[in-house]
Amino acid sequence: MCVILLSFLPATAQNVPTPEKFLGYKLGDQFTPHDRLVRYFETVANQATDRCKLVPYGQTYEGRPLMVMAVATPENMNRLEEIRTNNLKITGLVSGTPSSVQPAIVWLSYNVHGNEAVSSEAVMQVLYDLVNPTNTEIQGWLKNMVVLLDPCLNPDGHERYVQWYKQVANFPYQPLPFSREHQEPWPGGRFNHYLFDLNRDWAWQTQQETQQRVALYNQWMPHLHADFHEMGPESPYYFAPSAKPYHEALTPWQRQFQQHIGEANRKYFDKNYWLYFTREKYDLLYPSFGDTWPSFNGAIGMTYEQGGSGRAGLGYVTSEGDTLTLTKRIAHHVAASYASIEAVASHGDQVLKEFKTYFDQSRNNPQGAYKGYLIKAKGDESKVQSIAQLLDRNGIRYSYANKGGSVKGFNYATGKSEAAKIEENDLVISAYQPKSVMLRALFDPKPMLEDSLTYDLTSWAIPYAFGVKAYGLPDAIASGNTSDKPKSPTSAQPPAVAKPYAYLVEWKDLRDIQFLSALLKKKIKIRNSEVAFEMNGKTFASGTLLITRTGNEALGDAFDTFITDQAKLAGIIPTPVSTGFVDKGFDFGSDYNHFIKAPRIGLVTGSGISTDGFSSTWHFFEQQIHYPISVIDVSRLSSVPLQQLDILILPSGSYSGVWNERMINKLKDWIQDGGKVIAIENAAEVLGEKADFEWKKKDEDKPSPKKVNSPADTLKIYGHRDREYIAEDIQGSIYQVTLDNTHPLAFGYDKSIAILFRNNSPYELMKKGWNVGYLQTTNYTAGHVGYKTKAKLQNSAIFGVQEMGRGQIIYMAENPVFRAFWHSGKLLFGNAVFMVGQAY
Numbered sequence: 001m002c003v004i005l006l007s008f009l010p011a012t013a014q015n016v017p018t019p020e021k022f023l024g025y026k027l028g029d030q031f032t033p034h035d036r037l038v039r040y041f042e043t044v045a046n047q048a049t050d051r052c053k054l055v056p057y058g059q060t061y062e063g064r065p066l067m068v069m070a071v072a073t074p075e076n077m078n079r080l081e082e083i084r085t086n087n088l089k090i091t092g093l094v095s096g097t098p099s100s101v102q103p104a105i106v107w108l109s110y111n112v113h114g115n116e117a118v119s120s121e122a123v124m125q126v127l128y129d130l131v132n133p134t135n136t137e138i139q140g141w142l143k144n145m146v147v148l149l150d151p152c153l154n155p156d157g158h159e160r161y162v163q164w165y166k167q168v169a170n171f172p173y174q175p176l177p178f179s180r181e182h183q184e185p186w187p188g189g190r191f192n193h194y195l196f197d198l199n200r201d202w203a204w205q206t207q208q209e210t211q212q213r214v215a216l217y218n219q220w221m222p223h224l225h226a227d228f229h230e231m232g233p234e235s236p237y238y239f240a241p242s243a244k245p246y247h248e249a250l251t252p253w254q255r256q257f258q259q260h261i262g263e264a265n266r267k268y269f270d271k272n273y274w275l276y277f278t279r280e281k282y283d284l285l286y287p288s289f290g291d292t293w294p295s296f297n298g299a300i301g302m303t304y305e306q307g308g309s310g311r312a313g314l315g316y317v318t319s320e321g322d323t324l325t326l327t328k329r330i331a332h333h334v335a336a337s338y339a340s341i342e343a344v345a346s347h348g349d350q351v352l353k354e355f356k357t358y359f360d361q362s363r364n365n366p367q368g369a370y371k372g373y374l375i376k377a378k379g380d381e382s383k384v385q386s387i388a389q390l391l392d393r394n395g396i397r398y399s400y401a402n403k404g405g406s407v408k409g410f411n412y413a414t415g416k417s418e419a420a421k422i423e424e425n426d427l428v429i430s431a432y433q434p435k436s437v438m439l440r441a442l443f444d445p446k447p448m449l450e451d452s453l454t455y456d457l458t459s460w461a462i463p464y465a466f467g468v469k470a471y472g473l474p475d476a477i478a479s480g481n482t483s484d485k486p487k488s489p490t491s492a493q494p495p496a497v498a499k500p501y502a503y504l505v506e507w508k509d510l511r512d513i514q515f516l517s518a519l520l521k522k523k524i525k526i527r528n529s530e531v532a533f534e535m536n537g538k539t540f541a542s543g544t545l546l547i548t549r550t551g552n553e554a555l556g557d558a559f560d561t562f563i564t565d566q567a568k569l570a571g572i573i574p575t576p577v578s579t580g581f582v583d584k585g586f587d588f589g590s591d592y593n594h595f596i597k598a599p600r601i602g603l604v605t606g607s608g609i610s611t612d613g614f615s616s617t618w619h620f621f622e623q624q625i626h627y628p629i630s631v632i633d634v635s636r637l638s639s640v641p642l643q644q645l646d647i648l649i650l651p652s653g654s655y656s657g658v659w660n661e662r663m664i665n666k667l668k669d670w671i672q673d674g675g676k677v678i679a680i681e682n683a684a685e686v687l688g689e690k691a692d693f694e695w696k697k698k699d700e701d702k703p704s705p706k707k708v709n710s711p712a713d714t715l716k717i718y719g720h721r722d723r724e725y726i727a728e729d730i731q732g733s734i735y736q737v738t739l740d741n742t743h744p745l746a747f748g749y750d751k752s753i754a755i756l757f758r759n760n761s762p763y764e765l766m767k768k769g770w771n772v773g774y775l776q777t778t779n780y781t782a783g784h785v786g787y788k789t790k791a792k793l794q795n796s797a798i799f800g801v802q803e804m805g806r807g808q809i810i811y812m813a814e815n816p817v818f819r820a821f822w823h824s825g826k827l828l829f830g831n832a833v834f835m836v837g838q839a840y
């Protein structure tokens, strides 16, 4: 046997190919496909083993690799793992005494929005310069620093853009904006596979890419995180300081460092006479961005924005007549990368000192009004499990109450300070922990706005998003009364029954829908109860699933194991019963218990459909409840044989030209025959404009309720034009929508549901049809709503059901499963799909 011994050469600049040498073209001459980007990173990692290390952290939905490159001096590279764990000891996330010598950790993230593709070009230059030992200025910065480079956070979106561009671009490129290469088709490369915006997903982590990235982030906890973006091609460069509003939880040091970042960037941009702006547009409020989430985790967080994005291509003529080239865009992002590193290098000691102070305070003296949170578990065990998973993903610690007690706190449901009972298994979260600030941000009942102009949602608190009873506690929770795991009280386990007559499953949460979906796919016959009933001293609410042995004989003796196995998979506990005779209510054979037909579902997508609307419903079926659907392009809708579907889901969209007379008649005929339409947001509005559809927008011309003393008071001020729209604006605000929970659309809910509002187009209460969800006058809970919209939303319909022949139309003014994080609306959407219409 012959063994070849390899001797490893020390890395030098000569070993590491420049991006140009490796790619065969100059950076900026072409867009680089993701696999070539990965190969360049691997090549550099193999050549400069003493200066960098590739850390794979997962893969995308389409199977592309995700990774970061750690870059450091050879001395720091040798102790990379020690540096990482030492940093975690400083935060308190791992126990142990940290050593005092610690380099700063800088994490630079590129290309979270796939079609902002300049980032993944710029990062190749940044990597080359960082590992180049002859670049003395950069090597000087690196003496006390580790840099982590994520070359592409969203490879699937990046490839969608780059491959499209390569197919359509002229050669040489055509810079005129109306040329095809500047008109990216729907849905564009911004989003990931499921068309989610990964820069809105940091806190909620609904997407695989985010889950894997944040898991690695929590293993490093960098001191600075910068997120590289692009905006429209006409805008000059943007860097920090950020615009207002800043979330209250940002520390004085984090605010001050925004200025240092501005200074560091200004130097590069002024020297090159590049145009830029600061302190406008990009704020620091909503905690799920790539700048805010790191900021609430102790880092200095920031966004960079280059003019360009999917419109700019290799070159683009701006309205001023200048040509914006990819080469120029790369130069700006490379400069901002250096400015970020240099800013940390020149404030190194203070960066480390303030980072330590941040976590010392988080553990010992947490900021904010609440020193802990209590989440009631009884009846909401499944939602509490989902919250625990979300806290785990964010690195937030929690425990479960193991004995009773009482406390006083802010009741999220009433908005008042009230007494609360602590009961066994309640989720207890102390603010005295390393991730205290993130905890505060996620539970913030009413984020304070320094300024109403903001970029995204203005309210999001976990108790509302999950629909649980919760309290913010002004006093620290006594330790010693909690345990790491919930007890499994024997009372929750229903008594065993030999060869049960049926199994009952209460209809309460997403897990119950997952269970139903699994059974329907196996063709199990299931009923649901329209009316609450009592058995063995227990009340089963409307919507309870009844799975009788009768009708499922085909499974034979495997019936019981199948049901219990599926329940275990979904994380629920079914109740076996020995009879179909109820103590109170209707027996299992009654007409009030409806057979659930497994629906054949069509979901509309395509140009003109909102990516937010489509992505959240697509992800719901495919990733959350695993139920098969047909995705139908809106341009092909007219040729779809509707009789092969039971449900047609219309996500928000313009539907322009879709509902002509022939198509609307086809749709109505199908509904008359038993079809069901679920029309969401703008899709409901568009349908409501057609004859025989009962969903009507409120009259826009009604006078505003604001008092007017003189006609001059109503004149618009030119200088206030940016703010004019605030009066009509609504930006991710929360309302408790009143429910008619006797209707199947509201099964499993109490008298209201917290819904995130993003539309300022209120609807009339339906005259013919069921107003299942509506607003009265006191339903507002949190977030920014302009005074005009607030008034119009009073007494408006939010969720309505119209019967038409044997079918139904379900109208939804807001998307109850928005961005997959609004958990409390998932059951309502499940009701629309599986419960409504079974009674007919």
Ligand SMILES: [Zn+2]
Pocket: 112, 113, 116, 199, 228, 229, 230
């Ligand atoms: Zn972006």
